[in-house]
Amino acid sequence: MSSPVRRIAHLDMDAFYASVELLRYPDLRGQAVVIGGGRNAVPETLPDGSRRYARLRDYVGRGVVTTSTYEARALGVFSAMGMMKAAKLAPDAILLPTDFDAYRRYSGLFKAAVRTFTEQVEDRGIDEIYIDLTEVPGEPAEVAARIKAAVSEATGLTCSICVAPNKLLAKIGSELDKPDGLTLLTPADIPRRIWPLAARKVNGIGPKAAEKLAGIGIETVGDLAEADQGVLQTHFGRNYAGWLIEVAHGRDDRPVVVSSEPKSMSRETTFERDLHPRVDRPLLSESFTRLCMRVGEDLRRKGYVGRTVGIKLRFDDFRTVTRDLTMPAHTADGAAIRRGATECLKRIPLERRIRLLGVRVSALIPADEQGDDPAPVQEEFRFEDERPDARE
Structure with missing residues (x-):
């Protein structure tokens, strides 16, 4: 008896940190909002109960954007961008501080909601997971829709989910129809939906590799699928070249790792x-x-x-x-x-x-x-120079 066809989902919360903040400040929905400010970005509550928000144009410092709403992204502001650069692109955007305690709390809520369907969940970070749905009864679209509804009910937030034959396609697919997307991918969809994408959209092809590929005329995943393996080996070595060919054709045998010990x-x-x-x-x-x-x-x-x-x-x-x-x-x-x-x-x-x-x-x-490790001795600490003669 043949094994059932794998159904692997990748679930990615939509603009997660920003979306959590919009639950707290619903009056900011539909506006360009940037998360990543410090204490000076905490909204001020006015006597009439309204709020005064910090604006990105007033930011001074060298911090980076943690995340942004889709409205801010439309203005060119993305995560990991320097705040000062972001301020030039979207000076009127609202600036809010980060609240990682809140983000972790909502992360736990959405993951718990997913685990009511199956324990076959691989945690990939605060806002994304892989789910093995192979043994979950129901059509993929119906199961994915129920998972999305459960996440929304538990958190008040939207997510995007893709169900595909493997982790590679599921990861790529969850980005295709954001926000609030539900995407199904099969091998037959690869030429139409995957090959037109930029090669850097494949998880594992970083900026340097993408630049090197562009240097030999490979811009898209489709270009990569048609590339000569010998040419790829010359530029990337045998192992990485072989992997590039595999992913360009949507092949990936990695399992969903339910339990992995952090390093x-x-x-x-x-x-x-x-x-x-x-x-x-x-x-x-x-x-x-x-x-x-x-x-x-x-x-x-x-x-x-x-x-x-x-x-x-x-x-x-x-x-x-x-x-x-x-x-x-x-x-x-x-x-x-x-x-x-x-x-x-x-x-x-x-x-x-x-x-x-x-x-x-x-x-x-x-x-x-842990066993019987000895208890550490408590002591007072100071931040000290290594050498007493250190100078400015």
Whole structure:
């Protein structure tokens, strides 16, 4: 008896962070809204109960856009764009701060709604999942519509979903009919719906590979499907060239991975201005402590402990430095993480202003497998220069 045809769905929440904010501020629906501001972007409630919102034109700093509404995207403002550049494109756009606690809460709600249909769910981040629907009874369109309705009922938000024979096509397809899309793809749809797309739309073809492909005349997925494999091997090597041919024809055998152990958990922040390790020590110390505590909270919430603590610094000349330290015990305690991160920090000469600071914990194991690791000793911490003679 032959195996049933795989039905793999990719579900992607629509403009997720921005959509969560619109639940909080429904008067902003239909407007260009950008998420990514700091404390100065918190809306001001006026005496009459109305709100005064910050505008993107008033932003000063070097932050980046976290996300934007579709109306802001129509003006050219997209995630990861510098705020100052975005302000030139959409100066009148509303600017709101990020609220990751709220986003994580809604992420949990939509994933729980999906799991009422099947446990065959692969978590791919805060706003997207793969779902293996092969064993779920019903026609693909009907099942996908019921999932979308369940997500909407649980969250008040819309999502886009594609059902396809594999993860590759499902991922591409969930972008085709956004927002609030429901897309079905079969191998017969590949020439019409996939081949006209830019090659960079394939997950795994990054900007550098897309630029290299364009250099040999390959702009679309269809161009890639017709490319000579020998030419691809010359430019990309045998393994990657073979993969390019496979994905261009929509072939992908990867399973939906229901349970995967995370390798690490991390937090980082890019400062609105470069901070000096001595002059701005209080601000750095506060940020450093907050990152460590948030990583600890993430570990405890997800039920893990880690033994390797690492930090990442990016200086004002964009040089990035990392350091790692193996702790004497697994932990999810923020203070213990702070101690290990401080030891890492002491191994980096702090001679330039700091643009980005990050904290990471790896070598994770489930907390219930921790055993009898000794408890960390509590102590007071300061953000300190490695050398006493460090100068501005």
